[in-house]
Amino acid sequence: MPRKQIAKFSVQHLQVLDENGKLDAKLEPNLSENELLEMYRWMRLARGFDERMLKLQRQGRLGTFPPNTGQEAISIPVALAMKEKDWFVGAFRELGGRLIRGEPMTSSLYYYNGWEEGNILPDKELRILPTSVVIGCQIEHAVGLAWASRYKGEDAAAVCFIGDGGTSEGDFHEGLNFAGVWKAPVVFIVQNNQWAISIPRESQTNSQTIAQKGIAYDIPCLQVDGNDPLAMHVAITEALDRARKGEGPTLIEAVTYRLMMHTTADDPTKYRTEEEEKRAWEKEPLLRFNKYLKDKGFWDDAKEEALLSEVKAKIEEAVKEFESPLEWQQDEPFKHVFGTEHPVITQQHEDFLANVKREADHG
Amino acid sequence: MAKLNMVQAINLALHQEMAKDKDVIVLGEDVAVDGGVFRLTEGLLDEFGKDRVLDTPLAESAIIGTSIGMAMAGLKPVCEMQFSGFSYLMMGQFEAHATRMRARTHGQFTVPMVIRMPFGGGVRALEHHSESREATYAHLPGAKVVIPSGPRNARALLLAAIRDPDPVVFMEPKHSYRAFREEVPDQEEVMPLGKSQVVQEGTELTLVSWGAMMRPTLKAAAQVEKEHGTSIEIIDLLTISPMDSDTVVESVTKTGRCVVVQEAPRSFGVSSEITARINDKAFLYLEAPVRRLTGFDVVTPYFGREKSYLPNVPRVVHAIEETLKF
Ligand SMILES: Cc1ncc(C[n+]2csc(CCOP(=O)(O)OP(=O)(O)O)c2C)c(N)n1
Numbered sequence: 001m002p003r004k005q006i007a008k009f010s011v012q013h014l015q016v017l018d019e020n021g022k023l024d025a026k027l028e029p030n031l032s033e034n035e036l037l038e039m040y041r042w043m044r045l046a047r048g049f050d051e052r053m054l055k056l057q058r059q060g061r062l063g064t065f066p067p068n069t070g071q072e073a074i075s076i077p078v079a080l081a082m083k084e085k086d087w088f089v090g091a092f093r094e095l096g097g098r099l100i101r102g103e104p105m106t107s108s109l110y111y112y113n114g115w116e117e118g119n120i121l122p123d124k125e126l127r128i129l130p131t132s133v134v135i136g137c138q139i140e141h142a143v144g145l146a147w148a149s150r151y152k153g154e155d156a157a158a159v160c161f162i163g164d165g166g167t168s169e170g171d172f173h174e175g176l177n178f179a180g181v182w183k184a185p186v187v188f189i190v191q192n193n194q195w196a197i198s199i200p201r202e203s204q205t206n207s208q209t210i211a212q213k214g215i216a217y218d219i220p221c222l223q224v225d226g227n228d229p230l231a232m233h234v235a236i237t238e239a240l241d242r243a244r245k246g247e248g249p250t251l252i253e254a255v256t257y258r259l260m261m262h263t264t265a266d267d268p269t270k271y272r273t274e275e276e277e278k279r280a281w282e283k284e285p286l287l288r289f290n291k292y293l294k295d296k297g298f299w300d301d302a303k304e305e306a307l308l309s310e311v312k313a314k315i316e317e318a319v320k321e322f323e324s325p326l327e328w329q330q331d332e333p334f335k336h337v338f339g340t341e342h343p344v345i346t347q348q349h350e351d352f353l354a355n356v357k358r359e360a361d362h363g
Numbered sequence: 364m365a366k367l368n369m370v371q372a373i374n375l376a377l378h379q380e381m382a383k384d385k386d387v388i389v390l391g392e393d394v395a396v397d398g399g400v401f402r403l404t405e406g407l408l409d410e411f412g413k414d415r416v417l418d419t420p421l422a423e424s425a426i427i428g429t430s431i432g433m434a435m436a437g438l439k440p441v442c443e444m445q446f447s448g449f450s451y452l453m454m455g456q457f458e459a460h461a462t463r464m465r466a467r468t469h470g471q472f473t474v475p476m477v478i479r480m481p482f483g484g485g486v487r488a489l490e491h492h493s494e495s496r497e498a499t500y501a502h503l504p505g506a507k508v509v510i511p512s513g514p515r516n517a518r519a520l521l522l523a524a525i526r527d528p529d530p531v532v533f534m535e536p537k538h539s540y541r542a543f544r545e546e547v548p549d550q551e552e553v554m555p556l557g558k559s560q561v562v563q564e565g566t567e568l569t570l571v572s573w574g575a576m577m578r579p580t581l582k583a584a585a586q587v588e589k590e591h592g593t594s595i596e597i598i599d600l601l602t603i604s605p606m607d608s609d610t611v612v613e614s615v616t617k618t619g620r621c622v623v624v625q626e627a628p629r630s631f632g633v634s635s636e637i638t639a640r641i642n643d644k645a646f647l648y649l650e651a652p653v654r655r656l657t658g659f660d661v662v663t664p665y666f667g668r669e670k671s672y673l674p675n676v677p678r679v680v681h682a683i684e685e686t687l688k689f
């Protein structure tokens with residue numbers, strides 16, 4: 001009996017706006033001037049805020065944090081395409097997306113300065129999950145949220161982010177498999193920024209693309225230029241549409257680059273060259289989007305300048321609030337161990353307060 | 364003899380043991396090119412090459428699972444969990460196989476491997492980067508758990524751990540990584556596992572601690588000795604499991620009073636075990652209840668609040684004074 005081919009797969013790549021700002025007009029999404037400018041404004045704000053946080057960290061006014069610079073064209077178009085009831089499940093490089101979903105700017109500042117208060121949303125119904133430090137776990141949470149949304153008849157999807165490194169964790173594969181089996185309304189977005197701390201993408205996985213990992217679970221997948229906000233808009237719109245129509249999950253590999261250090265505790269000169277970084281800067285998303293908007297006649301230098309000062313004012317306002325005196329209690333953690341009281345915790349709470357008081361009395 | 368910090372001392376142990384034994388393999392996330400996020404494995408790739416120093420994909424379970432395979436085949440993997448907070452992703456492999464293979468096969472297959480992991484608080488890090496969970500591993504039969512407290516014993520214990528025939532969880536108190544230096548002899552020095560150390564002799568009270576808590580413990584003892592002239596015996600546990608009860612019991616038999624200082628949450632922990640063993644073997648010698656100064660049974664707070672949750676010198680002093688007064 002001859003061997004026969006029983007399955008055949010392919011992976012597509014999508015780019016609408018190339019690194020020089022050149023447009024493929026046939027693929028251009030139907031976005032209004034207002035929508036495009038809104039997207040651009042968020043990208044500028046996210047970039048500016050990221051740069052400001054890096055400065056704060058360097059001045060000792062903020063703890064360790066992972067810069068987002070260069071990855072703005074991923075979470076921002078995605079969050080703008082999401083609906084109110086959709087769940088936003090981040091890893092830790094989705095600053096712009098979080099702000100769009102309604103997380104205050106101060107949240108990131110508090111969070112990266114060591115306060116759980118940075119996780120607390122103004123309203124739980126914003127449906128933003130806290131930062132996921134343990135890589136990979138959030139994938140399965142998103143699948144569960146998506147399943148629950150469908151069960152409750154909510155017509156909502158979950159959108160989940162992860163890094164290229166994260167796709168090596170078992171949780172990534174287990175979660176994708178569940179999503180495939182359950183046809184869960186979920187969109188997985190891999191921010192493939194080429195690095196996982198010092199591990200380059202080609203050492204992370206032997207797969208030719210990350211997108212193709214969806215094929216193993218029969219999940220529609222697409223590789224997208226993640227520095228192209230228009231392509232990302234097209235991809236997420238299709239994926240959310242599919243989820244809402246009950247057609248199940250989608251995997252989007254967004255190809256980008258981590259332009260900065262992994263976190264402020266990292267030194268990339270140990271493992272990559274400056275030339276590589278320089279080449280990546282030439283492809284960064286704001287540059288090409290700015291050019292596109294100018295070509296369309298929607299943008300000019302005067303508007304850019306006005307935006308930059310508007311962004312700066314917003315950031316400074318957030319920093320000011322962040323640096324005003326806190327009224328948060330040291331003993332807050334004792335109130336959130338369990339949802340019910342227990343004498344052991346109550347006793348330890350008292351001991352804790354006694355310690356703090358004794359130390360205050362003795363200076 | 365050179366003055367090294369703990370990072371350099373552990374790095375020295377790895378260099379020396381890899382040079383000596385070609386079965387020793389180092390693997391983990393960012394351990395090769397980057398030399399480890401804390402630089403513990405710096406220079407190993409250059410010296411021993413990429414067949415012996417492996418940057419792995421990002422997957423804790425696979426790091427341990429493949430190491431178990433390597434160990435059963437006769438190699439001695441020394442793997443790194445980047446932070447102890449991420450080690451739970453390997454727990455299935457560790458509990459189900461690393462700790463059981465010897466018993467399962469009556470010793471035919473064994474798993475001589477070391478899992479190094481930085482742990483503990485006080486470094487202003489993000490969530491999952493500050494916990495002390497040594498009891499979690501110590502509770503597993505078949506697992507050895509070792510915690511050095513300074514550069515010199517870190518080097519000597521790591522050598523013993525690599526040579527040990529069983530899986531050893533080698534927990535490195537990251538707060539002590541660069542906190543101080545010690546003379547570390549060039550020639551190899553090995554300390555036995557399963558043995559604690561009396562670091563200061565005394566007659567009126569026994570202080571027991573381990574890891575990063577040894578520093579506030581020593582300082583507090585010095586302060587009490589100076590203020591009240593109390594003679595304090597101090598024990599550095601070094602190996603958490605299997606625990607050396609004899610040294611503690613012998614000491615308490617002499618002093619009659621004991622304070623245990625532990626960074627980890629209070630309940631079901633190492634200090635509880637020490638107390639139980641004293642109860643078993645030295646109850647009639649006690650002049651005061653064994654006192655435990657510990658962390659709290661709360662989810663480890665982010666670093667904004669962290670400091671008030673860690674045992675510190677004043678709290679150790681207070682615990683000693685209360686025990687002396689009893
Ligand atoms: C389970 C787990 N293991 C290890 C780490 C330490 N760590 C933090 S970020 C990171 C690399 C992540 O790479 P990637 O998924 O590509 O995301 P990126 O940082 O590039 O956004 C590692 C190893 C972690 N946070 N969680």
Ligand SMILES: [Mg+2]
Pocket residue numbers: 163164165191192193194195196197258
């Ligand atoms: Mg990455």
